[in-house]
Amino acid sequence: MKALRCYRGLGLLGLFIPTAIFTILILTIVNYCMMKAGLSADLRTLFTLLALFPAMDASYSLFNALVPWFVQPTRLIGFEYKEGLPAEARTLVAVPTLITSRDSIDEQIRNLEVHYLTNPRGEIYFSLVSDWTDAKQEITPADMEIYEYAREEIAKLNEHYTGNDQPRFFLLHRRRLYNEKQGCWMGWERKRGKLHELNLLLRGDQDTSYFPADARLPKDIKYVMTLDADTRLTPESVTHLVGKLSHPLNRPVFDDKTGRVVRGYGILQHALRHR
Structure with missing residues (x-):
């Protein structure tokens, strides 16, 4: 639990660090396979650079797939608004x-x-x-x-x-x-x-x-x-999504001294699905 709290405290670094590690691993494997295939150093460098952005995208997707196995998401309560938003x-x-x-x-x-x-x-x-x-x-x-x-x-x-x-x-x-x-x-x-x-x-x-x-x-x-x-x-x-944002327990509480939201949520991101 202590490790989990430390991880949550990393903020955006908790996303960037694992994604960077996965990207380096993928590029290392790609480079190793090219070396085994006998490609020259110049070609390996070129293809590694070309593989950088696809590797970053794959790393981000892998990170999103693995996180729920280790960090249970916080499920937010919210209004149902069965008749639509008021x-x-x-x-x-x-x-x-x-x-x-x-x-x-x-x-x-x-x-x-x-x-x-x-x-x-x-x-x-x-x-x-x-x-x-x-x-x-x-x-x-x-x-x-x-x-x-x-x-x-x-x-x-x-x-x-x-x-x-x-x-x-x-x-x-x-x-x-x-x-x-x-x-x-x-x-x-x-x-x-x-x-x-x-x-x-x-x-x-x-x-x-x-x-x-x-x-x-x-x-x-x-x-x-x-x-x-x-x-x-x-x-x-x-x-x-708005039902969750508008619920009293999720409404943001802004601290004028720190200039930060100290409780609740000012921004929510809906889950993304690739087609």
Whole structure:
């Protein structure tokens, strides 16, 4: 038990150290097999470098598979919300993305629709949180054509599912800002900046690089669930996750002196499944 407590106290090092060890072991085995096959030192070095990222990915998957055998996960209690999320647990599912073409927008719109169909009940809203790609100028006619197309497709989704009375789908898009270091116009801080400014926007801050948001974007959104563009939600997964976050025993307690959450949870990550 003492060893387990020490391991939990490592924080992120408890992930990085085992993953690094597994990666080194895999690369050592790969290098040994190549040496036995008679490859030259230069080729062994080249193929070892090429194998680095696949080895890291395999090590991370191996670590995730082994951890439950040694460290029992803490199962969190939570509200069931059988009738869907109530207003006090209002949630926005946000998908950071780039809008580059009509085809890419069509794909993102289809994904957004699937997210809704797997989590249709209660106070759950869905948004693309988007940037244009980097450019040599702030805005081009092609940019606006793509942006307007995305807005039209979002409006069609709302018309189909809600009649536009209270939209469930939104497009939150940012202007480019000039980055002197990169020498181009780009979305400020890229993905990290999108999420940072989204947090400000939802708290009522109008001083962001987002275009003016739809006035019907719900107020008092309490939780944000961020998804990669290629992630798929399972049925009722948003309700289950928010049910745990909103339970009184799991609510975060913030210590002003240390600037840390000392009890509860401010962030939860849903289990990932590879298809």
